[in-house]
Every structure is written in C-alpha cells, then in structure tokens.
Amino acid sequence: MKKIDRKILLNPGPATTTLSVKEAMLVEDICPREKDFGKVLDTIKEDLVKVVHGEGSHICALFAASGTGGLEAAITSAVPKGKKLLVVDNGAYGSRMVKLAETFGIDVVRYQIPYGDYPDVAVIKNLIGSNSEISHLAVVHHETTTGMLNPVQEICDVAHAANIEVIVDCMSSYAGIPIDIKKWNAEYLVSSSNKCIQGMPGMVFVIFKESLLEKIKETKRSFYFDIYSQYTGFEKTGQMQFTPPVQVAYALRQAIDEYFTEGEQGRWKRYLGNYETLYTGLSELGFKFLLSDEQQSKILLAIKEPSHPNYNFDAMHDYLYERGFTIYPGKGAKEATFRLSILGDLHKEDITSFLKCLKGYLESNKIFG
Ligand SMILES: Cc1ncc(COP(=O)(O)O)c(C=O)c1O
Missing domain, CATH: 3.40.640.10 (Type I PLP-dependent aspartate aminotransferase-like (Major domain))
Incomplete structure (x- = not known):
C-alpha cells in the first residue's frame, strides 16, 4: 500500500484519522x-x-x-x-x-x-x-x-x-x-x-x-x-x-x-488530556484565550491573536503546515482569534511536538520574548 505520512490536524475536523479507518475504505x-x-x-x-x-x-x-x-x-x-x-x-x-x-x-x-x-x-x-x-x-x-x-x-x-x-x-x-x-x-x-x-x-x-x-x-x-x-x-x-x-x-x-x-469515557479522557496539554503549553508560551475556563468545550481553543508586530497568521500557518501541523483561522469571534482543536486521533506526543514546533516559530520570529 502507498505510504502515507501522518499529519496532525488541529482544525476542528475533518480530523486526523487512524490508519485502520483509512484502510477500511479499501474494499471490494x-x-x-x-x-x-x-x-x-x-x-x-x-x-x-x-x-x-x-x-x-x-x-x-x-x-x-x-x-x-x-x-x-x-x-x-x-x-x-x-x-x-x-x-x-x-x-x-x-x-x-x-x-x-x-x-x-x-x-x-x-x-x-x-x-x-x-x-x-x-x-x-x-x-x-x-x-x-x-x-x-x-x-x-x-x-x-x-x-x-x-x-x-x-x-x-x-x-x-x-x-x-x-x-x-x-x-x-x-x-x-x-x-x-x-x-x-x-x-x-x-x-x-x-x-x-x-x-x-x-x-x-x-x-x-x-x-x-x-x-x-x-x-x-x-x-x-x-x-x-x-x-x-x-x-x-x-x-x-x-x-x-x-x-x-x-x-x-x-x-x-x-x-x-475506546469507550465513551476513554475518548473523553483522551480529549481532555490533549486539551490540558495544549492549554498549559500555549499559556506557557504567552497566549491568551477568548473564553473563560468554565465556558470552554475543551474540544477547541479560540486563542487571541498576539498584537506583536511580527505576528502573522498566514506565515505561522505555512511554517507549521510545512512541518506536518495544520492550524485554523478565526471565524468572526468578538476578538481576533485563531483556533486549535484536539478532536481526532491525536495523542499527548502529537500535542507536545506541535507545541515544540510552535515555540520554534515564535522564537525565530522573536514573538513573545
Ligand atoms: C457546530 C457546527 N455546525 C455545523 C457545521 C457545518 O458542517 P459542514 O461544514 O460539514 O457542512 C460545523 C462545521 O465545522 C460545525 O462545527
């Protein structure tokens, strides 16, 4: 079978799927x-x-x-x-x-x-x-x-x-x-x-x-x-x-x-774990969020766009996309945001490697620091 690279989709679906879901389409x-x-x-x-x-x-x-x-x-x-x-x-x-x-x-x-x-x-x-x-x-x-x-x-x-x-x-x-x-x-x-x-x-x-x-x-x-x-x-x-x-x-x-x-609770636990890893990592990098914690679905974060002059969503998107991570723009929220979702077949190591790549982008463009 054709080799397929695994991509980390942080847009809110269509999502990163398992290899077995992709393979299920290869039917008579x-x-x-x-x-x-x-x-x-x-x-x-x-x-x-x-x-x-x-x-x-x-x-x-x-x-x-x-x-x-x-x-x-x-x-x-x-x-x-x-x-x-x-x-x-x-x-x-x-x-x-x-x-x-x-x-x-x-x-x-x-x-x-x-x-x-x-x-x-x-x-x-x-x-x-x-x-x-x-x-x-x-x-x-x-x-x-x-x-x-x-x-x-x-x-x-x-x-x-x-x-x-x-x-x-x-x-x-x-x-x-x-x-x-x-x-x-x-x-x-x-x-x-x-x-x-x-x-x-x-x-x-x-x-x-x-x-x-x-x-x-x-x-x-x-x-x-x-x-x-x-x-x-x-x-x-x-x-x-x-x-x-x-x-x-x-x-x-x-x-x-x-x-x-995986089970109802198993899936929710995995999603929650990924959300918490993402939330903590983004906070440590200096990002702020649109919603208060108690209003969050914990499936998607709307992140306030930094006002830093070097910040540009499209440039950040392209940098991350070339490295296998897809991020998502905002959609008319009351403040300018971009969005990251953890829905899909994602695991803790996917989120931590995304955060590492994002940190690299921020550092090389001297954003936040
Ligand atoms: C809450 C919600 N409703 C409706 C839709 C529309 O779905 P589609 O773009 O698949 O038609 C979406 C898509 O992201 C959604 O998130």
Whole structure:
C-alpha cells in the first residue's frame, strides 16, 4: 500500500484519522443497492443512536452530505408551515441555521449575541413567552466558532416547558463529549462522520425521536433532505434513496467500532488530556484565550491573536503546515482569534511536538520574548 505520512490536524475536523479507518475504505467494489451493503448501513444507524444512549426512543436517518445537509434535513423536516424557529445565535454556526431556515421561508426568532458571549436562558425564556408561534428551537452544543459549550440542558428544559421541540447541532461534540440524549430529551440531534467520531467526511446523520416520524410526514420542504422519506425508504428497501458514499460508510463503520473500543469515557479522557496539554503549553508560551475556563468545550481553543508586530497568521500557518501541523483561522469571534482543536486521533506526543514546533516559530520570529 502507498505510504502515507501522518499529519496532525488541529482544525476542528475533518480530523486526523487512524490508519485502520483509512484502510477500511479499501474494499471490494460493491453496488450500494446490495443487501450486504444495506446491512452495513443498518448497523451504522443503530450504533450512532447508541453513542448518545438513545436506544428505544430515538432513531437515525443518514444522508450523503456534509454537516450542513443534516441541519437542513432537521430544520426543513421539523418546523411545520406557519410556525417559527427560535435560533440561539452566538457563533457562525448559529448564524448559519438562521440563514438556512430563512432560505426555506421559515420564520425565525433570532436570539443574537456576539460570538463568544454566553447565552442567557432567562432571555430565551422571555422570547418563548412573547412568541406563541415558536414550535422549535435550534441551538449549537459546541459552538466551533469560539469553543463555547452552550447550556443545552437548561435550554431544552425551558423549551420543553413550553412544548417547544429542540434541534441540537452536535457537529463538533458528538462522540467527543459524552451526551445523554434522553436526559436532554432533545427531539433532534445532528452530527457528521468527520469530527469526534473520527471517520471520513461525506455522511451526516439526524438522530430523532421515533414518536415524531408520523408528525413530520407532511412537513417536507426539501426533496433530498426529507427525513421522513429517507428513513421510511430505508426501512422498506434497506437502501438509501440516493447514491451513498460507499467507502466513506465503511470508514464510518470502522470509526464507530474504534469509538466503542475506546469507550465513551476513554475518548473523553483522551480529549481532555490533549486539551490540558495544549492549554498549559500555549499559556506557557504567552497566549491568551477568548473564553473563560468554565465556558470552554475543551474540544477547541479560540486563542487571541498576539498584537506583536511580527505576528502573522498566514506565515505561522505555512511554517507549521510545512512541518506536518495544520492550524485554523478565526471565524468572526468578538476578538481576533485563531483556533486549535484536539478532536481526532491525536495523542499527548502529537500535542507536545506541535507545541515544540510552535515555540520554534515564535522564537525565530522573536514573538513573545
Ligand atoms: C457546530 C457546527 N455546525 C455545523 C457545521 C457545518 O458542517 P459542514 O461544514 O460539514 O457542512 C460545523 C462545521 O465545522 C460545525 O462545527
């Protein structure tokens, strides 16, 4: 097999994957309408629900798309005509859900605060109280723009008290941060194959309450991203409606197996360890962070850009990239930042060798010292 160098991706997915996940894509050619392939998809759907402990209450619809496709499926399938969607918007991904809903003519009530501010549940409660047409609320669990972990449990509780269903974007938290979907009682959860589950990009999934299936039958706004027809179609035929990314599905199957081998707590412990190594190392180098510690997801750090005249993100990126490390720019946070994420198949030695390389860059450019 072709030799592949291992790269350390510190962008928040698509992530560094294991060699075994990459190798899982090297399979015999198979028509995705064959029963053998249908069985693979069936186990994937079942296991994706298990990751968030949704057995018995939640089911899963798979789509061939990036993460945004799953959000499109959840929002356009769930919100009935004539009703409103309340969106908690404290980052680029909250803002994206607003744009997405508006593209489909869905009325949005927007709770908009600067990227990096913490949502105030009392304000959300007031918005709900003054808009009786809100039927759904959408919130990002881990807002990848800033690294903020939004208070999903409290938001779900407030929404459910008013009979509002909740759509949670768990793109960059699912299979990293332990989630109990029954505890949240969330109606819809969306994530994709290429973040903390550590598979390849190309598949997205909506995990939703089985009891809602009949209710969303008539909501259909999108032909491709309709949860009802995608889910029931698969139940009848064992096939996805439209061509699935076959090799990506095999990689996802392998990634799920590796998730269960590592275990929910094992993965979280590894991620936490990597986060702490990164946080401590960056602090020692003189960097400051956008968020306070208690707001951090511990999956991603938004780091304040140094004001030093020799600092230049692109030059720093290129220096590190040439040495096998990928870093990520900021995305409109309330202060200028760049971002580093520890999601993916990363280990302590990867983080320490990154910190060493970054120190070399800072020293050679006389930044901080
Ligand atoms: C929280 C969140 N939501 C949505 C998305 C969009 O996913 P994609 O770019 O795969 O469509 C991302 C991507 O990073 C994300 O982090």
